[in-house]
Structures are given as structure tokens and as C-alpha cells.
Amino acid sequence: MLKLKDVCRSYRLGPVKTEVLRGIEMDVRSGDLMSIMGPSGSGKTTLMNIIGLLDRPSSGSCILNDRNISGLKDNELSTLRNRYIGFVFQSFHLLPQLTALENVCLPLVYRGVERPKMRDRARELLKHVGMAERVNHRPNQLSGGQKQRVAIARALIGEPALLLADEPTGALDTDTAAEVMTLLKELNSENGVTILIITHDAAIAEQCTKQMRIRDGKLIDIQKYNADSQRGPEIKQRPGASS
Amino acid sequence: MRAMSVLAANGREAAESLRRAGLRTALGLIGVTIGVSSVIAMVSLGEIAKEQARKQFEALGTDIVVVRDRGGGVQDGIDLQTALNLQDSIPSILRAAPRIMGYGSFLFAGKDVGQGSVQGVTHSFAIVNKIPVKEGRFISNLDINRNYGVVGAEIAKKMRGLTQKELLGELIDVDGTLFTVVGVLEQYEESYALPVNIDANRSIFIPITTANRTSNEPHIEVIIALSAPGIHHETAAQDISNYLRTRSPKLQLDIVTAKELIAQMERQMGIFTLLLGGVGSISLVVGGIGVMNIMLVSVAERRVEIAIRRALGAQQSDIRSQFLIESIILTSAGGILGVALGLAATYAISQFTGWEFLISWISVASGLGTAAAVGLFFGFQPAYQASKLDPIAGLQGS
Numbered sequence: 333m334l335k336l337k338d339v340c341r342s343y344r345l346g347p348v349k350t351e352v353l354r355g356i357e358m359d360v361r362s363g364d365l366m367s368i369m370g371p372s373g374s375g376k377t378t379l380m381n382i383i384g385l386l387d388r389p390s391s392g393s394c395i396l397n398d399r400n401i402s403g404l405k406d407n408e409l410s411t412l413r414n415r416y417i418g419f420v421f422q423s424f425h426l427l428p429q430l431t432a433l434e435n436v437c438l439p440l441v442y443r444g445v446e447r448p449k450m451r452d453r454a455r456e457l458l459k460h461v462g463m464a465e466r467v468n469h470r471p472n473q474l475s476g477g478q479k480q481r482v483a484i485a486r487a488l489i490g491e492p493a494l495l496l497a498d499e500p501t502g503a504l505d506t507d508t509a510a511e512v513m514t515l516l517k518e519l520n521s522e523n524g525v526t527i528l529i530i531t532h533d534a535a536i537a538e539q540c541t542k543q544m545r546i547r548d549g550k551l552i553d554i555q556k557y558n559a560d561s562q563r564g565p566e567i568k569q570r571p572g573a574s575s
Numbered sequence: 576m577r578a579m580s581v582l583a584a585n586g587r588e589a590a591e592s593l594r595r596a597g598l599r600t601a602l603g604l605i606g607v608t609i610g611v612s613s614v615i616a617m618v619s620l621g622e623i624a625k626e627q628a629r630k631q632f633e634a635l636g637t638d639i640v641v642v643r644d645r646g647g648g649v650q651d652g653i654d655l656q657t658a659l660n661l662q663d664s665i666p667s668i669l670r671a672a673p674r675i676m677g678y679g680s681f682l683f684a685g686k687d688v689g690q691g692s693v694q695g696v697t698h699s700f701a702i703v704n705k706i707p708v709k710e711g712r713f714i715s716n717l718d719i720n721r722n723y724g725v726v727g728a729e730i731a732k733k734m735r736g737l738t739q740k741e742l743l744g745e746l747i748d749v750d751g752t753l754f755t756v757v758g759v760l761e762q763y764e765e766s767y768a769l770p771v772n773i774d775a776n777r778s779i780f781i782p783i784t785t786a787n788r789t790s791n792e793p794h795i796e797v798i799i800a801l802s803a804p805g806i807h808h809e810t811a812a813q814d815i816s817n818y819l820r821t822r823s824p825k826l827q828l829d830i831v832t833a834k835e836l837i838a839q840m841e842r843q844m845g846i847f848t849l850l851l852g853g854v855g856s857i858s859l860v861v862g863g864i865g866v867m868n869i870m871l872v873s874v875a876e877r878r879v880e881i882a883i884r885r886a887l888g889a890q891q892s893d894i895r896s897q898f899l900i901e902s903i904i905l906t907s908a909g910g911i912l913g914v915a916l917g918l919a920a921t922y923a924i925s926q927f928t929g930w931e932f933l934i935s936w937i938s939v940a941s942g943l944g945t946a947a948a949v950g951l952f953f954g955f956q957p958a959y960q961a962s963k964l965d966p967i968a969g970l971q972g973s
Contacts, residue, residue, distance in 0.1 A: 377971070386886060386967050407890050414888020421970065425883045429591050441584045442888040444577030486887070 333493055333526065334360040334383065339392035340549075341378050345543075352378045353453065355392070360528060365520040367529045367537035369554075370546035377498070379546060380530050384496050385413045395409055397493065414442050418487030422499035424479040426471040430483045435465045440488040457485040461515060477508035484515065488525065495519070495527045503536060513539055516526035581889075585897040589904050596873060600905060603862075603869040607906045607949065610859030611913025611942045612920060617855035618938035619921040621848030623930050629846060630931075632768040632837045639703070640668070640812050641770050642798040642819070643739035645827040652794040655787050656821045661798065662699060665818055667811045671800040672700040675783055677790040681730060682748035688733040691777035693749055695786020703799050706775050711743045711758035718782040725780040728762040749779060752789055770831055770842075771797055797861035808832040852938075856945075862909065863949040870957035872904050874964075881961055882969025898961045902954025903947055910946025914939050 336358040342351040352375040360366060360383075360485035370376045385401060386409075394401050396416060401409065418439075419425075426435045427447060433454050440450035458467055461481040471479055487495050497516065501509035513536060519525040527569060529540060537543050543554035593600045644653050658673035665671075681688045700706070701713040713725055724736070725748055734742055746753045763775035787793045802811035810945035812830045820826055874881070881894055918934060925932040 381967050385885070386970075410885065410888050410890045413886065419886050425879070425886075425970070427880055427883060429588070429595050438884070439887045440892060441581060442577075442884075442890070446581045447580070447583075490888075 333362045333397060334358070335393075335395040336389075337393045337395070339382060339389040339394060341382060342390050343373075352549055353389070356542070356549075356551050358551055362493070362526050363520070363524055364519065364542055365527050365540045366528075366542040366544065367531060367540035368544045368551070369531055369534065369537040370545055371401050371532060374509050374546045375549050376530050376532070376546055379419070379551075380496060383494075383528065384417050384419060385409045409544070410442075414439055414490060416493040418492035418495040420480070420483050420487050420495065420497040420500045422502040423503070424476075424483045424503070426479055426482060426486075428471050431470055432463060432474070432485075435471070435482055436486045436489055438486060443490065452496045453489060454485070457489055458482070460488075461485045467546070471524065475508075477503050477511060480504065480508075480512050483514065484512075484519075488519070493526060497527065497529045499531055499533075500529060501533070502531070509536075537560060578892075581893045582900075585893070586904075589897070589901045592873075592901055593905060598631055599869050599872065602864045602906050604723060604909045604912065606862035606865035607859070607862070607909025607946055608862075608912040609947075610855075610862030611910045611946050612915075612917035613858045614852060614855035614945065615914055615917025615935075615942045616924070617846055619917065619933075619935045620924060621844065621851045622935040622938070623925055623933055624920070625774060625841065625844035625848065626933060627930050629837065631766055632833060632840065635705075635766050635768045635833065636801065637833045637837065638669075638802045638804075638808060638811075639769070639833040640689040640800045640802055640808060640815065641700035641831045642792065642800065642812075642815055643829040643831075644796060644959050645829050646825075648949075652823070653798065653819060653826065654822055655783070655795060656965070657819065658798055659697065660664050660797050661785070661800070661815065661818065664812045665811075667803050667806045667814045669801040669803045670703055671700040671798055671815075672697060672703040673783060673795045673798045674700065675786040675790055675793055676796045677786060677792060679750040681779065683734045683745070684735055684737045688730050688737070688747070689777060691727070691730065691779065692774055693786065693790070694778050694780050695783040695790060696780050699784055700780070700799070703801055704769070704773055704775075706763055706773070707761040709759050709761045710741075711756070713758055714780055714782050718757075719784045720788065721782055722752065722754045722784060722785060723757045724749070725758035725760060726756055727760050727774075727776040727778045727780075729776040730779065731759045744960050747779070749781075754779065754781060768800075768833070768836065770836065802832075804834075806836045851898065859945060859949060863906070863953040866902055866906055866950065867953035867957060869905075869944035870898060870954055871960070873901070874898060874957050874961040877961075878964055878969045881964050882966040885964075885966035886970060894964075895958045895962040898958035899951065899954050902957070906946045906950030906954075907943070910943045913946065914942050 336356050339356040340351065341353040342349055356379060368376060370380065378387065382389055388402060401412065407531055433451060436454035436457060437450045440453065440480055455467060458464055463478060463481050463485065466474060466478060474482065500516065501512055504512060511518065516527055517539065520527050530538060531537055544551050545554055601777055646652060662668065677693040677695070679693045680690045696714055698714060698716050701708065710838050714723065726747065731742060738745070742756050742759055747756055760775055763773065765773060800815060802808050802809065808917060809832065816828055816830055819828065869940040922932050
């Protein structure tokens with residue numbers, strides 16, 4: 333469904349060129365629940381922007397449903413984002429002046445769906461994420477976990493090919509985070525939603541069926557990563573230091 | 576379909592966004608309101624002044640033709656007999672009122688009762704200039720060479736301070752010559768529309784034949800004529816000029832008609848109104864700049880919101896229309912308030928000056944139109960800026 337081939341992204345700040353992504357290879361398949369883990373500054377966000385069609389790679393190709401998006405114009409990217417990507421952000425990013433219902437409707441507004449139809453659909457989704465009682469609340473009347481549920485409903489309303497969650501539990505306490513993760517896993521297993529979670533939290537990443545790590549601008553499978561890192565300490569271990 | 580639905584949603588949300596901006600919206604609103612109201616008030620006042628002037632002209636009659644002897648009567652002035660015959664000789668005029676103008680000091684019962692014009696006129700003069708008589712009568716065409724005088728209201732007032740008797744029949748001394756008072760005038764309101772000074776309140780009117788004999792400047796300075804009904808004012812003017820010139824070919828005449836004066840007045844008032852509107856527009860432009868400033872602040876403040884919308888699939892044009900609609904709603908609301916305030920101000924001023932209040936619909940329509948245009952014009956740059964914001968930066972900014 334989504335393939336990244338040798339994707340590089342570099343930024344130029346004056347004479348200095350910073351290479352953030354150096355040859356990312358990635359294949360997201362329909363129905364995946366995948367995590368990408370990495371420390372801050374590893375290029376996670378840049379990768380997410382490219383997967384989320386907000387940014388274009390400097391080189392390499394990004395293929396969404398057999399279509400290379402590298403050369404597309406801003407308007408075409410907007411349309412594709414609207415159709416294929418559902419975003420869930422760490423800080424929820426709900427619009428404060430809109431009610432939960434109106435927030436959920438937004439993607440369909442930009443798709444040109446009739447108003448009664450989109451409001452019905454938004455109500456259904458809010459009910460599905462357990463927010464039926466708070467349809468007309470504004471974000472400042474909701475708790476963090478509730479906000480993230482509304483945000484997930486908003487991400488789902490356009491029936492996207494990929495739900496892209498950037499640190500979805502980063503701003504939540506442990507219990508609420510667990511609830512949100514349960515919801516995401518249910519959506520994946522019961523409704524077949526393809527989900528890609530970007531996180532620096534190993535506990536979250538481990539709950540995903542596919543796990544990737546980003547290091548030095550490159551993506552590696554978790555097994556390979558683990559194999560590498562387990563070998564590392566062994567070599568470094570000095571004789572007599574172990575218990 | 577898509578564009579319409581986005582536009583409708585933007586419209587629904589605009590009012591709420593403006594309300595949330597609270598004080599800022601109010602300030603922008605005040606700026607536009609003052610701008611529009613000043614345009615409305617200025618243009619309306621211009622229109623009212625124009626209407627007022629037009630009424631004065633029309634009260635005087637649009638059929639007036641004023642003939643002036645530019646030569647000053649040194650030689651070959653307008654002949655008295657010719658001037659007296661004018662009215663009956665030219666079919667295109669209804670009346671002709673010639674005047675010989677002098678100046679004098681007036682004594683009554685040995686006391687000074689003022690100084691003023693001594694105007695040698697005929698009966699027609701009172702009719703043409705609508706001079707109202709309070710007691711007695713005006714100068715008659717039969718008063719040839721008689722020392723009769725009709726006194727203006729202010730002189731009459733001073734005379735009454737000196738005697739209990741009726742003024743009619745009393746004698747008044749004009750520079751040593753005695754005149755019998757045959758009439759007293761009502762207070763006369765000078766018309767700015769007439770290009771001739773009447774100053775009836777401080778004048779004595781005497782028969783033109785007497786003036787011709789006694790005045791130290793016995794020439795006909797002006798003839799005020801009324802054109803006959805259905806006659807074009809220029810025809811009447813031409814006829815008068817021809818008639819006078821056949822008798823005195825070297826005459827230098829200035830002829831002005833009321834219609835010309837009205838046209839000239841309307842041109843001047845038009846420029847005046849335009850000028851006032853221009854002055855008012857300056858504050859509207861200032862208001863517009865205020866709106867632009869507010870919108871720019873709003874865009875800067877809502878960078879995250881813009882980025883979220885872009886991430887959810889809003890195109891650049893959707894963002895542009897969102898902010899444009901907000902600024903147009905803001906300025907249009909200011910326009911409506913401005914029209915109300917402007918009309919109220921105009922009403923207050925017209926009450927104060929005693930002018931007749933009227934609503935200039937052109938100014939109302941243009942005030943509202945300009946307000947919306949100001950929103951579009953000054954809202955464009957902020958809206959464009961909003962649409963070009965990088966969503967990535969916006970999403971990370973919070």
C-alpha cells in the first residue's frame with residue numbers, strides 16, 4: 333500500500349547541509365499495526381511528514397497505492413492526504429473553537445460531503461470511540477484521553493488507508509495511554525485499520541505487530557536491531573565486571 | 576460542490592472565530608465603522624447642502640436673467656427709457672426690473688437712522704425679487720419723478736423708536752433731499768442664489784426716474800428680468816442683449832441666467848461633495864489598514880489551526896477563503912454599523928443647522944460596497960499569507 337524506496341531528506345541551512353533521512357526502505361501493508369521507534373532527533377518526525385504527505389523526499393520515491401507522489405503539486409497532496417491519511421497527534425490538535433462533532437467532521441468538510449451525512453457519520457464514530465455523550469463539548473471541556481479519542485474519530489472519518497499516529501500517548505498518563513492503545517489495537521484487529529505509530533516509548537512500540545527502529549536516518553527491523561544491540565554490549569563487557 | 580461546501584463551512588465558522596477574537600474584532604469593527612460613517616456623513620452633508628442651495632435657487636425662480644452693465648455707465652450706459660420699455664417690448668420676457676444704485680445717510684426727525692443703499696427701482700423690482708411689503712405700498716410706475724420712498728425693515732425699526740405716529744406719510748431726509756414714506760417693508764431674507772445684492776432691510780427704494788435725477792451715479796447698473804413662461808432662458812437673455820445693443824451698440828453686458836448659476840452651483844457642490852467623500856475615505860482606508868493588521872495578527876496566532884486544517888486536507892484556496900470571509904464579514908458588519916452611525920450624525924447635524932435631513936442612498940450603497948471591498952482588499956494579503964504557511968512548521972510549533 334505504501335512503499336518508500338531509498339528515501340533521503342536533507343535540509344540546507346545556509347552552507348550547512350543536514351541529512352536527516354539517508355535511504356529509508358519501507359513497506360507498509362494493508363492491515364499492518366506498525367511502530368517506528370527512535371530517540372528524538374533521529375528523523376522520526378521528518379519520516380512521518382513524508383509518510384503523511386506533508387513533505388516530499390529530497391531523493392528516492394514514495395509510492396502510495398502504486399502512485400509515486402514525489403512530483404505532485406500542493407493541491408494534489410492535499411487531496412491525497414484528505415483521502416488516504418488519518419492523523420493522530422501527540423498534542424491532539426483539535427480546533428478549540430469547534431465542538432467534538434465539528435472537529436470530527438473537518439476532513440469531510442474538505443472532501444465536500446453533504447453536511448447531514450457527515451454529521452451522522454461523525455456521531456457514529458464518536459460513539460464507536462466511546463464519546464457519544466460528549467458530542468457537543470468543546471476541547472477545553474474534555475480530558476486528555478477524551479481529546480485523543482475525538483482526534484482518533486477525526487482521523488477515521490475519512491476512512492483513510494493509513495492512520496498515522498505521532499506519539500499518540502505522549503501527552504497522556506499511563507492508564508489513559510493504555511486505554512488509547514487498546515482502542516488503536518481494536519481498530520486494527522477488529523476493523524482492519526492500517527496503523528503506523530511513531531513513538532520513542534518502547535512499551536508502546538512492543539504492542540505493535542511490526543516494529544521498526546530508526547537510527548542514523550535509516551530504518552531497520554526490530555529483530556535485526558536487537559541482534560545488533562545485544563552483540564554490542566557483549567563485546568564491550570570487561571572481564572570481571574559482570575556479577 | 577466541494578468548493579461550495581468548504582465556503583459554507585468557512586462562513587459558518589467565521590462569525591465564531593471573530594467572536595473568539597473579542598477585543599481585537601471590536602477594535603477592527605470600530606475602525607471600519609468610523610470610516611464608513613464618516614464617508615456617509617460627509618457625502619450626505621454634501622448632498623444636503625447641495626439640495627439646500629438648489630432650493631434657494633428654485634425659490635428665487637429658475638427663470639431669472641440678470642443683465643449687468645460692465646462699462647460702469649461712464650459713457651453709453653443702458654438708456655433709462657430703453658430699460659423702462661424693455662418689459663413691454665420683448666415678448667420673451669415677463670418682467671424687467673432695472674435699478675439705479677446710490678448710497679446715502681438717512682435722517683428722521685433730525686436723528687440719524689442709519690446709512691444704506693438708495694435704490695431707484697420700478698414696481699417690477701419687488702415682484703421679481705419677492706420683496707414683501709408690510710405697510711403701505713411699493714414704488715409704483717406712476718410715481719414718476721416723485722420724492723416717494725419705501726423704507727426697509729431696519730430703518731423702519733429705528734424710525735419707530737423716534738415717533739409714536741404711523742410711518743406712512745412721514746418725511747425722511749436722504750442726504751438733504753426729503754422723501755415721503757409710502758411703504759414699509761417686511762424683514763427681507765437675502766438669497767445667496769441671486770447674483771445681485773438686494774440688502775432691502777437697510778435700503779430706501781425710490782422711483783427710478785427720481786433716482787436718475789438725484790443720484791450722483793445715475794446709471795442703470797443692473798436689470799433683473801424674468802423670462803416668459805415656456806421661453807428658454809437663453810432665448811430671453813439673447814433677446815434682451817439684442818434689444819439693448821440696437822439702442823446702444825457699444826454696451827458691454829454681462830448676462831447670467833439662473834439656470835447657468837444652478838448648473839455652476841451644482842458643479843461646485845459636486846466637487847465639494849467629492850472632496851468631503853475623499854476626506855471621509857481617508858478614515859476608511861485607515862480602518863482598512865486596521866483590519867489588515869488584525870487579520871495578520873490573527874493569522875500569526877492561528878498558525879497551528881491552519882496547519883491542522885492543511886493536514887486534514889484543506890487546500891491553500893480553502894484557507895485563503897476562510898480568512899477572506901472573516902475579514903469581509905468584519906468590514907461588512909462595520910459597514911452596517913457605520914451607515915447607522917453616519918446617518919445618525921447627519922441627522923444630528925441637519926437638526927443643528929436647520930437643514931432638511933435627507934438620506935443619500937448613493938452614499939449608503941457606496942458606503943456598504945466600499946466596506947466589503949475594503950475587507951476584500953485589506954484581507955487578501957493576510958489570507959494569502961495564511962494559505963502559504965508551511966503546515967509542518969505549524970504542527971511542530973505548538
